[in-house]
Amino acid sequence: MSATKPSQAPSGATSAATWDDTADIVVLGTGAAGLTAALTAAALGASVRLFEKSAYVGGTTAVSGGVAWVPAHERSPGVSLTVDDALAYLRAQSFGAMDEAGVETFVRTAPRMLDFVEAHSDVRFEVAHGFPDYKPELPGGKTEGGRSLGPAPYDLGRLGPWAERITRFPADFSNVGFDAETRARLHASVDIFGEICVAGTALVAGLLKGLLDHGVVPQTKHRAVELVAGPDGVTGAVVSGDAGLFRVQAKKGVVIATGGFEWDPVLVGDFLRGPMRGPVSPPNNTGDGLRMAMRLGAALGNMGEAWWVPVIQIPGDTIDGQPRSRSVRLERTRPRCIMVNRAGRRFVNEACDYNSMAGAFHYLDPRNGYANDPAWMVFDAEHLRRYGFLSVEPGGQPPNWFGKGRTIEELAALVGIEPKQLAETIAEWNANVERDVDPAFGRGSSAYDGFWGDPAASTPARRTLGEIDTGPYYAVPLTVGAMGTKGGPKTDGDGRVLHVSGAPIPGLYAAGNAMAGFTGKAYGGAGGTIGPAMTVGFRAGHRAATGTSFS
Numbered sequence: 321m322s323a324t325k326p327s328q329a330p331s332g333a334t335s336a337a338t339w340d341d342t343a344d345i346v347v348l349g350t351g352a353a354g355l356t357a358a359l360t361a362a363a364l365g366a367s368v369r370l371f372e373k374s375a376y377v378g379g380t381t382a383v384s385g386g387v388a389w390v391p392a393h394e395r396s397p398g399v400s401l402t403v404d405d406a407l408a409y410l411r412a413q414s415f416g417a418m419d420e421a422g423v424e425t426f427v428r429t430a431p432r433m434l435d436f437v438e439a440h441s442d443v444r445f446e447v448a449h450g451f452p453d454y455k456p457e458l459p460g461g462k463t464e465g466g467r468s469l470g471p472a473p474y475d476l477g478r479l480g481p482w483a484e485r486i487t488r489f490p491a492d493f494s495n496v497g498f499d500a501e502t503r504a505r506l507h508a509s510v511d512i513f514g515e516i517c518v519a520g521t522a523l524v525a526g527l528l529k530g531l532l533d534h535g536v537v538p539q540t541k542h543r544a545v546e547l548v549a550g551p552d553g554v555t556g557a558v559v560s561g562d563a564g565l566f567r568v569q570a571k572k573g574v575v576i577a578t579g580g581f582e583w584d585p586v587l588v589g590d591f592l593r594g595p596m597r598g599p600v601s602p603p604n605n606t607g608d609g610l611r612m613a614m615r616l617g618a619a620l621g622n623m624g625e626a627w628w629v630p631v632i633q634i635p636g637d638t639i640d641g642q643p644r645s646r647s648v649r650l651e652r653t654r655p656r657c658i659m660v661n662r663a664g665r666r667f668v669n670e671a672c673d674y675n676s677m678a679g680a681f682h683y684l685d686p687r688n689g690y691a692n693d694p695a696w697m698v699f700d701a702e703h704l705r706r707y708g709f710l711s712v713e714p715g716g717q718p719p720n721w722f723g724k725g726r727t728i729e730e731l732a733a734l735v736g737i738e739p740k741q742l743a744e745t746i747a748e749w750n751a752n753v754e755r756d757v758d759p760a761f762g763r764g765s766s767a768y769d770g771f772w773g774d775p776a777a778s779t780p781a782r783r784t785l786g787e788i789d790t791g792p793y794y795a796v797p798l799t800v801g802a803m804g805t806k807g808g809p810k811t812d813g814d815g816r817v818l819h820v821s822g823a824p825i826p827g828l829y830a831a832g833n834a835m836a837g838f839t840g841k842a843y844g845g846a847g848g849t850i851g852p853a854m855t856v857g858f859r860a861g862h863r864a865a866t867g868t869s870f871s
């Protein structure tokens with residue numbers, strides 16, 4: 321391959337012959353990245369074909385909070401959100417591993433992406449006032465929030481029959497997708513009539529309406545299986561649908577937006593930096609885009625990383641025939657609940673952001689292996705009475721798969737935690753909590769820690785700190801999972817996929833979890849995945865449609 325373009329059809333790619341369909345741009349995947357790329361290209365006058373493997377539109381994005389983290393903008397009155405602060409903040413948590421140029425391009429472009437999306441679709445962004453960054457005390461961090469923007473509630477009635485075609489999880493449990501409690505709270509704040517949706521559904525619905533208005537109709541149950549490439553780069557894709565394989569020409573480019581590889585155990589085992597016991601995304605992200613790009617010689621980056629999250633797995637629970645994992649957020653933040661390992665010791669600030677917890681779960685003890693995985697959430701009867709837990713309403717009866725003991729020691733012996741140490745850990749915890757402190761891990765000391773805690777607490781720390789002193793006591797196992805992976809083909813700031821030689825592969829773009837995330841290990845705040853995904857999708861759509869870089 322030459323420095324500027326592939327000199328021959330890369331091995332494994334199909335070369336051009338006859339086409340079954342032709343467009344300027346072909347987009348693969350209908351999450352935030354793909355929908356934004358397709359919308360941008362269509363709004364700029366390109367003809368677009370949009371393919372989705374699942375029967376539904378929206379991917380992980382549709383079951384998410386739909387929040388986008390845009391670190392430098394002017395939509396938060398009274399909060400100064402500068403580019404310099406944003407870069408300092410991301411740098412402070414990236415441990416030298418972020419793509420500086422890519423991150424800067426994201427930070428500078430993201431607010432203009434918001435303007436563009438609002439101008440060409442039904443999405444309207446609202447600042448999630450007061451939502452702190454995930455590590456707000458780092459340099460450049462914002463304890464007062466302002467960087468996270470959620471989609472305004474949306475009337476699904478505007479989508480006609482497409483309203484039924486958006487990905488959703490069955491609403492059978494508190495922590496399903498974007499959990500029901502948070503959705504209910506958002507719904508409660510909606511003072512309008514109609515078939516109102518919120519969160520990720522609203523983001524996908526608004527983007528989808530914009531696409532349909534521009535004449536782009538997603539083709540669901542169409543899985544991209546191969547890229548077509550020749551001497552001038554990528555010229556199309558092979559897609560598998562109900563009618564079999566067909567070949568679609570992309571005169572100006574193909575955008576891979578097929579999500580991560582979290583549902584492919586081989587890729588997970590080969591690449592992730594530590595155990596990933598269960599994805600919480602819909603089970604369609606199997607690294608298809610990654611494999612297609614690898615066949616063309618794409619350079620890969622950030623392959624060890626994921627958007628990590630602690631998960632619980634209910635015995636026998638499945639989704640689409642696959643073992644199901646559910647993310648845990650509210651339960652580990654609220655008072656009177658801690659996490660311990662099998663030695664009976666705490667190992668992390670339970671209320672910190674989910675992504676940062678992976679390091680603690682991945683700790684590899686020289687003698688004891690993964691000493692903190694699996695772990696247990698241990699809580700008392702008063703926690704259950706006040707807050708409920710997972711599917712259990714406040715004051716409700718716990719299911720029989722919760723470990724239960726009249727005393728701490730009885731509970732520990734039942735589930736396999738070291739009893740004496742667990743009793744000591746809880747005694748120490750209670751003594752510290754009485755003083756509103758957690759000397760070991762600083763729980764309650766960050767503005768973020770209490771955000772999902774008890775709003776009725778008497779002090780900020782008490783939103784998340786509370787004695788564990790009222791039997792019976794409970795233990796629920798948890799482990800580490802992911803919302804998605806964030807490694808893949810490396811790109812430039814316009815989402816152009818780079819060949820291992822360093823040159824862009826002509827005609828090939830990637831965005832969202834399908835690409836090597838610019839932010840490395842970092843997760844800036846709520847929306848830290850969708851903000852970059854939409855921004856790169858926007859830049860890729862612009863570049864492919866116009867042939868010029870957005871500036």
Ligand SMILES: Cc1cc2nc3c(=O)[nH]c(=O)nc-3n(C[C@H](O)[C@H](O)[C@H](O)COP(=O)(O)OP(=O)(O)OC[C@H]3O[C@@H](n4cnc5c(N)ncnc54)[C@H](O)[C@@H]3O)c2cc1C
Nearest residue numbers: 349351352353373379380381384385544832833847849850
């Ligand atoms: C419960 C939950 C809450 C979350 N909340 C937030 C939040 O508020 N903010 C935030 O930033 N992040 C959040 N996340 C993470 C976020 O949802 C994802 O990181 C993000 O949506 C990924 O976007 P994407 O477009 O890259 O991929 P996806 O949204 O996963 O879309 C990829 C699409 O590609 C399709 N696809 C796969 N293979 C093929 C193929 N071969 N051909 C065609 N199509 C294919 C898939 O079916 C899917 O529809 C949350 C995640 C979860 C699970």
